Amino acid sequence: MEFLNALVAITNYVIIPATAYGAQLALGALGVTLVYSILRFSNFAHGDTMAFGTGVVILITWGFQAMGISFGPLPTALLALPFGIVVTSALMLGTDKVVYQYYRKVKAAPVVMVMVSVGVMFIMNALTRFLIGVDQINFADGARFVINARQWREMTGMSEPLTLRSTQVITVVTAILVVWALFWFLGRTRTGKSMRAFSDNEDLALLSGIDPNRVVAVTWIITGALATIAGTLYGLDKSFKAFTYFQLLLPIFASAIVGGIGNPVGAIAGGFVISFSEVGLTYAWKKVVTYLIPNWEPDGLVQLLSTDYKYAVSFTILILVLIFKPTGLFKGKIV
Amino acid sequence: MSYLSAANMTGGYGKADILHDCTLTVEKGEIAVIVGPNGAGKSTAMKAVFGMLNLREGRVTLDGSDITALSPQDRVKKGMGFVPQVNNVFPTMSVEENLEMGAFIRNDDFKVTMEQVFTLFPILKDKRRQNAGELSGGQRQQVAVGRALMTQPKLLMLDEPTAGVSPIVMDELFDRIIEVARTGISILMVEQNARQALEIADKGYVLVQGENKYTDTGKALLADPDVRRTFLGG
Incomplete structure (x- = not known):
């Protein structure tokens, strides 16, 4: 029984939150990795693209709510999501036309492109902030829980509570669908294959008659979509604040690099490595320890790191990977 | 007029010219081979034919139409196929996908062409699901040639197709190239293995410092004592 309680506590406080967070990071890292492998630079504006996309989704959600449109037990934001994707992708294409296109034409070095993306990051x-402000916004509506603590107790009779929030389920289900769609697109469609070819060997892709402008445009559209979805899921699960999204850039890049940048499977695996490390290291294990080791009550919280230091986890993993295995877990390109 | 005629090509990458009044012609279904010492401009001459080099002077015509001003991509549409010396496959894509990308500009059904490539290179059919980057050097060259054949080119250009493969594989590749030529495709090829290449060549060009030094049939060049002494090692 004590062991089961420990298991429930771990599931409730570590596995469920880390899985949801991991799925959000994975979607973010997929966007970064896609830009890296096809456009060949690290896009520092990705965090703020997520913020922008989420901002648009929130505005449209408010519009829907004002009109009395709702999505039943699901958050209205999911209805607003397609519109947010369209707006964000349009902004991506516009940015490319105004900014990146020029630097591609002059064949700027990757590091120059990175600096350009930093500039874009500040603008976005x-x-x-102009669009939606700097405050924290909660925009999740609909049913809050799939399983709440009381239902759990009635279901199992266990004293240790377990809750499953609907946003966590939505996050994971949406992430699975999006990843499936992306892999289907890259692996089965002509356009998707041409993007992989372009990523593999740009010169040969050009020789084969693949249109680079089309590849670039489709890449930005997908990046905008991934960023908006990742940002909206994160915002639904936690809350929206523009500055938090900027900070997400670090764990997202860590995810992409841990998995092997340029490799989509790696981006997903990396997302979960980072999220589980972050949540695992900042969780206070006191409760679990008390369940597992009888007759011993630890004095402290048995927390390895304060949650304030959660970004240090990503940063440490990032540095360790870059020193010891720069290609990442799944053999990406060497950064 | 020859099927491919690249006449009086003069030009280079920067200010200095690499090619000086270089002329290459290939007839239909013929194998033409460019040989010469290192730095003679062999690959450069081929790149010039394919439009990857700005020519100051000279004219390139294919099947009677002037293509001097066309980009490499447009030349592919006109019926040229090019196999670069290195980086000539998509390493993380399967053999089948490599061939599919070769046929990217085609809007018709390319299944028949793919079957023809598989008939020509049976090993590729067995490895169709494997990534091209995981194949041996010789197999990778077959993928590269197969990819170029997918557009059904009239002229196939090969930049050192046997570089870095074993002698046995080299012989096999040359056999395949002869088979391709028999289907009516003209072949223009740069080769380091001059002796073997000239043996299968209908026409040979010996380039020295970007100029035509000797031009004759492959057999005649092999028999020429001057060519033997200077370029073929006796």
Whole structure:
């Protein structure tokens, strides 16, 4: 019984939250990895793209709510999501036309492109703040729980509570669908294959008659979509605040690099490595320890790191990977 | 007029010219081979034919139409196929996908062409699901040639197809190239293995410092004592 209680506590406080967070990071890292492998630079504006996309989704959600449109037990934001994707992807295409296209034409070095993306990041940063402000916004509506603590107790009779929030389920289900769609697109469609070819060997892709402008455009559209979905899921699960999204850039890049940047499977695996490390290291294990080791009550919280230091986890993993295995878990390109 | 005629090509990458009044012609279904010492401009001459080099002077015509001003991509549409010396496959894509990408500009059904490539290179059919990057050097060259054949080119250009493969594989590749030529496709090829290449060549060009030094049939060049002494090692 004590062991079961420990298991429930771990599931409730570590496995469920880390899985949801991991799925959000994975979607973010997929966007970063896609831009890296096809456009060949690290896109520092990705966090703020997520913020912008989520901002648009929130505005449309408010519009729907004002009109009395709802999605039943599901959050209205899911209805607003397709519109947010369209707006964000349009912004991506516009940014490419105004900014990145020029640097591609002059064949700027990757590091120059990174700096350009930092500039874009600041602009998008400001744009998001003009659009929706700097405050924390909760925009999740619909049913809050799939299983709440009381239902759990009635179901199992266990004293240790377990809750499953609907946003966590939505996050994981949406992430699975999106990843499936992305892999189907890259692996089965002509356009998707041409994007992989372009990523593999740009010169040969050009020789084969693959249109680079089309590849670039489709890449930005998908990146905009991934960023908006990842940002909206994160915002639903936690809350929206523009600055938090900027901070997410670090764990997202860590995820992409841990998995092997340029490799989509790696981005997903990396997302979960980072999320489980972050949640596992900042969780206070006192309760679990008390269940597992009889007759011993630890004095402290048995927390390895304060939650304030959660970004240090990503940063440490990032550095260790870059030193010891720069290609990442799944053999990405060497950064 | 020859099927491919690249006449009086002069040009280079920067200010200095690499090619000086270089002329290459290939007839239909013929194998033409460019040989010469290192740095003679062999690959450069081929790149010039394919439009990857700006020519100051000279004219390139294919099947009677002037293509001097066309980009490499447009030349592919006109019926040229090019196999670069290195990085000539998509390493993380399967053999089948490599061939599919070769046929990217085609809007018709390319299944028949793919079957023809598989008939020509049976090993590729067995490895169709494997990534091209995981194949041996010789097999990878077959993928590269197969990819170029997918557009059903009239002229196939090969930049050192046997570089870095074993002698046995080299002989096999040359056999395949002869088979391709028999189907009516003209072949223009740059080769390091001059002796073997000239043996299968209908026409041979010996380039020295970007100029035509000797031009004759492959057999005649092999028999020429000057060519033997200077370029074929006796």
